Amino acid sequence: GAGVSQTPSNKVTEKGKYVELRCDPISGHTALYWYRQSLGQGPEFLIYFQGTGAADDSGLPNDRFFAVRPEGSVSTLKIQRTERGDSAVYLCASSLGGLAGGQDEQFFGPGTRLTVL
Amino acid sequence: SQQGEEDPQALSIQEGENATMNCSYKTSINNLQWYRQNSGRGLVHLILIRSNEREKHSGRLRVTLDTSKKSSSLLITASRAADTASYFCATRETSGSRLTFGEGTQLTVNP
Numbered sequence: 529g530a531g532v533s534q535t536p537s538n539k540v541t542e543k544g545k546y547v548e549l550r551c552d553p554i555s556g557h558t559a560l561y562w563y564r565q566s567l568g569q570g571p572e573f574l575i576y577f578q579g580t581g582a583a584d585d586s587g588l589p590n591d592r593f594f595a596v597r598p599e600g601s602v603s604t605l606k607i608q609r610t611e612r613g614d615s616a617v618y619l620c621a622s623s624l625g626g627l628a629g630g631q632d633e634q635f636f637g638p639g640t641r642l643t644v645l
Numbered sequence: 646s647q648q649g650e651e652d653p654q655a656l657s658i659q660e661g662e663n664a665t666m667n668c669s670y671k672t673s674i675n676n677l678q679w680y681r682q683n684s685g686r687g688l689v690h691l692i693l694i695r696s697n698e699r700e701k702h703s704g705r706l707r708v709t710l711d712t713s714k715k716s717s718s719l720l721i722t723a724s725r726a727a728d729t730a731s732y733f734c735a736t737r738e739t740s741g742s743r744l745t746f747g748e749g750t751q752l753t754v755n756p
Contacts, residue, residue, distance in 0.1 A: 570746030636688035
């Protein structure tokens with residue numbers, strides 16, 4: 529596809545359950561980012577991948593959150609033992625990366641709206 | 646944590662008027678970017694201005710950056726009803742690759 533895609537678009541789960549959110553970046557983009565956006569707020573950084581490795585995971589709120597990008601393309605954000613406070617829109621973005629590092633434009637996907645009941 | 650602070654939080658204008666939104670930040674930056682968001686989903690990149698630039702134009706958009714005051718402004722000229730959206734500034738610090746977003750300005754353009 530031409531843009532960043534995310535699945536599912538909506539996810540409703542119960543407190544304590546495990547969820548996985550998927551992101552397909554733009555083909556050829558080596559940098560991938562996850563952000564979380566609560567209602568009425570700006571997005572907050574969670575984690576940044578350059579290739580397969582997490583170059584910066586300092587935004588992950590706690591050890592219930594984990595993300596992988598095993599082949600340097602698709603990424604999965606995993607949340608264990610979900611809590612009501614995890615409810616938010618989870619946004620993925622990608623950029624060319626490489627020599628430009630994080631200096632270039634980030635292209636965002638439509639997001640996954642997670643609701644924890 | 647949020648670095649940028651946008652001002653105003655909400656702005657309502659008539660079609661054809663200009664809209665100006667301001668953003669302040671706290672740390673040294675590599676670049677500052679403005680994004681638009683409709684209905685809480687799908688951020689759209691509008692313009693990127695680097696720390697060594699002072700002004701940039703793209704169509705009806707004009708962005709200024711004052712690194713001495715740690716502030717930026719976004720001007721939308723000849724606004725249209727379709728410009729109604731939330732606008733966010735985001736900074737990339739000199740160290741690291743993350744973007745740090747402000748809380749946004751909700752712009753409403755009345756037809």
